[in-house]
Amino acid sequence: MIDLEKDIQYVKGIGPKKAYKLNKLGIFTLKDLLFYFPRQFEDRNNLKKIAQLQNDEKATIKAIIVSVNTTSPKKGMTLTKIDIKDETGYAKLAFFNQPHIKNLYKCGDTILVFGKVKKEFKTIELSSCEIEHLTNDPKNTCKVMPIYPLTYGVTNKEIISIIKSVLNNEEIRIKEYLPQRIIEKYKLCSIDYAIRNIHNPTTKDALKIALYRIVFEEFLILQLGLFMFKNGTTEVDGIKFNRNEKLDNILDALPFKLTNAQNRALNEIIEDMESNKVMNRLVQGDVGSGKTVVALLALANCVLNGYQGALMAPTEILAEQHYISLSETLKPFGIEIELLVGSLTKKQKEKVLERVKNKEIDILIGTHALIEDKVEFNNLGIVITDEQHRFGVRQRSKLSEKGINPDILVMTATPIPRTLALILYGDLDISIIDELPPGRQPIETLAIDKGKRDKAYNSLVRREVEKGRQVYIVCPLVEESEAIEAKAATELVEELKLEYFSDLRVGLLHGKMKASEKDEIMKSFKNKEIDILVSTTVIEVGVNVPNATLMIIENAERFGLAQLHQLRGRVGRGSHKSYCILIYASKSEVCRQRMSIMEETNDGFKISEKDLEIRGPGEFFGTRQHGLPELKVANIFKHMKILKLAQQEARYIIGLDYKLQNNENKMLKREILTKFEHSVKEISLN
Template structure:
């Protein structure tokens, strides 16, 4: 029973049909099941007498059934009424369409019920959630009850029962994998105790002890994995670049003056590059703050020292855009840039690869193509990943392994709160570009309900186009499927042409298009051959069209705040007043709060902080994007002290055992492999 890798359908009592439901929750093995933790708990241990009950409280009561009857007010509805008493009084209970109650209970039975109290004009009623016969060991009531995230066709009670049936088997035990010295040093309970008490807490104290162990473990595994894969705490000798006067000539030749924030970031990068240690730096900057030019200057600095540089971008559109701007600025200084993307022909790729190998190329810009085995640099000195959250941990490592300890710079336009940066980039120095170039006008954001959608199209869009400006319309995020989103975007184009803009030039851009098609559409938009561009979120990153002044986002409630902010950043890039219209179709308080935040501020750091608070670390992370294991119980706000302890311990372990080869660290290594391989194929050899 201790084979945690056993497929879930072969676990006794589950079978193929139940397994199918569990698969929807990403539960495929026994280990997935026992690590599928509750999202919250109902405290049913609070037992009250009937005369102590208060309106609207959720509580457990015990007593005896004094009367039971049932009736059907209309077809398809059956109501069971029950009178119950204890030694302080009587109360009425009502059950709707629960026929089994008649068979399971009768007058005179002792029962224990958990539910909600309703008191109106001194009339007390109890709305039951859970009822069972009174016994010395109640199944659900009189204890702390876990509440799980669920899927259609699977109830909380059923999932609870499945997990409980596994944990109560005599032979079942979760084997410990943390070294004894860590358990003792941080006063952690064993993993078996933690797993049992996270699912079925014997009391509040046991739950607290179990949570502490699991929170610490999640942070420790996460940090160790990051340090391991990203060459964290890398004190090894790197390239000691020299400052070169020609870099100032390049800066002087730029068509704009660097902002103070850009100069500060460049100074921090130069300091790292001229030191003897490998640079590991993150450049964080809000949308449009000018990170790309800082990257360009860092790459130029390496080239002026006789080395090559590489820049990896997440999309071909962005890679091509970088290539064009690098070429325009650096060619006159005899610095040669080349582009390596999937859409090149085999012959074109081979030509680029040959030039890179012979150092006839100084800066290679591309997408994931850069990490292919065929790509060989002669003398790689610096690697940069742009919008780095789009790349997995291993992908970034593979790029830096193409050189001999090259300097590493990662850039993101997704502002990340300090607390979250501690997790994602605990091993990196951070530079922040928190200033927009002069001349940029703030973008005015207006959130409107779906019923006012036509106004936005009939008035605002037409008004901007008449001024000679251009418009983006972002299609709603349907689900994680490019095919479905492409269909939705195509349908939206047809609707706009039919209903509103038969006289305007409307283009379409989505992820299922071939790279050459995407480039052609973007070129048409840049060259003002299109008035309106309907797009999926492929335009979220880096697209730069200064003449576009209006962004309309359909079904804005489906996007995270950070993503809405990224999309909004596609406008406001020129000297004209720009607008972002968020059309939402939800009346929930959370939706209204999110829309209000977008209207109030264009500060990406404030927005991401709010996003993190509203959505929680698990969802905000976009762990699927980051290539990181999910945080199931750890919360970076509530558990910041534990996070810092786990980071210190992770640094210590890696410092003592860089490759995690010591006997006491073998099981930790296996756990890292399991947790990180959920997201990416990672080898720890």
């Protein structure tokens, strides 16, 4: 049996050149290659007569070649046209820049063709064709064909050929790692059968059986890994807090009453804190629903019980905002709060670290700086991460390791559909704040095409500024790098100053700025020294400027729906009517659908459901969850029933053997550890 961890370069028929291309696709070992699954399947079994072909469909036909001609419509381009016929009619095939075709086929040859049909008047043409001579064993037609996610100069035919030659090697056997009990219980095929039939389906039924196995396994491994990762907090005793009577004094001192949803979330948190198990709770709430005050009260209860609290935010701006908010409310009650961020001087940091260690600080708020090794708490009782999807699994864990089984609270303003939350957070308890504080007006959203951009700037922006309000303008999303995004933002500012707003105060905020510069710009904007703030997505999270009433997002089609909703949530934070203008350039149907969703609803949960449907769970957060294995085949919408079965089985396994130490689970455990890479440090291999 060949070792599946073998370097791909040394697999027969591959070599250094092909290996280099495969490496670019993330394929480094033989196992990577075998588990590089198709993104979709094309049914080329649909054999039709020429007269039956419908416009825009993809179909396979059997025909005879009538003529073959190659021309050069323009310099550097060749067009090969083949006229074909069958007993029902005539058609044409078009091949761009494939001059070799004319040497492979001649008049009178019987061929099989798969392509996209274009019918105009009486002419039928097939483009993007796969063509081959008629044989008893066609390679590219008359079968279900896997279509792989490809870039970096590897063609679909090439990867099919490479995988086929590997699987034809009799020494290749993929060893089973699921317990036999699970295979029998859920009627799963073996992993070897699944891999062979996902890459080269013998029949449609064989493909169905293979996909069922892979989907079930992906959900099971993800869920088990998360349960195992979390078992350290659910199985051990935590701190038993009491609801301190002074907490009611803090509640009474708040300048507003909590909403019913906030009260419900707070009661769930306090109940967790009063139990002797470690709290592990996710608080979901839409933009502006008031999660921070709930976190503040949980931290206060912890401190009133004699412990320290930590609150980690993804950006310095947000950490500082939390620091100001908590200080205003809690310092009058003698609770000492401090900020630890990267922009502090060495001397300032050392002072904060010394005071935390000596328990002179009750609540420490900060960014990633909180998880540095130098940070030592005296008796950490609760750990809160805000906008937690910005942090990896390991980062969150590292913060909680600074105490002895502290309670854990994670917060997000990206409303996650409950199903996805269950996958991402295992068996986290979930609190949902689904009610906005009274007085908050819904934001009016309008999507316009690029042709109306001038009107938006010349009338809407000026109208708001003349009212004494302020405006955000968000730059198009650039994937390449933060540096390119910063350059694009700088160029947009120059264009806006030159063409539209030479008389207004325009500021700039982007990710390449130093933290101190970002803070300075945001302070100026908050203090109404800037009329228009041009920004990249660094303002997506947490920035609170009640006087900002208009948000314009350039090239809105480049953003995910959840991200657009997050950005929109930067306005409408005061008592004034607020607006969001989405400027789009794309004319696609998908773009039209997405813009309509944003215009129709301010409900983050509805938007997140749609975002998940359109973009899939892999990209849902913009940044993939660090350390979590990717769902390559499983889809939580299409495979909901299988997901529920896998979750049920994962709970059953963990209930009996939460460390997966029984013999039947050892192979499965190794697979989980491999898939989760280094994120599940707690799980040993013994």
